[in-house]
Amino acid sequence: MLVIDRFEGEYALIEYKRRIFHIPKVLVPKGARPGDVINIQISVDQEATGRRKQAMEKLAGRVFSD
Numbered sequence: 001m002l003v004i005d006r007f008e009g010e011y012a013l014i015e016y017k018r019r020i021f022h023i024p025k026v027l028v029p030k031g032a033r034p035g036d037v038i039n040i041q042i043s044v045d046q047e048a049t050g051r052r053k054q055a056m057e058k059l060a061g062r063v064f065s066d
Contacts, residue, residue, distance in 0.1 A: 001016070001037055002014050002015070002016050002037065002038050002039065002040060003015045003016075003035065003036070003037055003038075004028070004032055004033065004034050004035065004036045004038060005020060005034060006034050007025060007034070008022075010024060010025055010026075011023060011024060011025060012024075012025050012027075012028045012032070014038070
């Protein structure tokens with residue numbers, strides 16, 4: 001269970017299994033308040049991952065070329 005503990009500046013402090021995680025407030029639903037239980041879903045963006053990998057390979061090629 002993820003519970004909003006409090007807000008500090010631009011972060012929501014989320015409690016999960018007696019640990020606190022700092023999550024940017026922009027990722028928390030509008031109107032959420034301390035004490036609210038939230039759900040978080042994380043997924044892999046395959047397209048962005050592919051673009052990033054290509055950019056890194058291109059950069060590595062320039063850095064390590066003869």
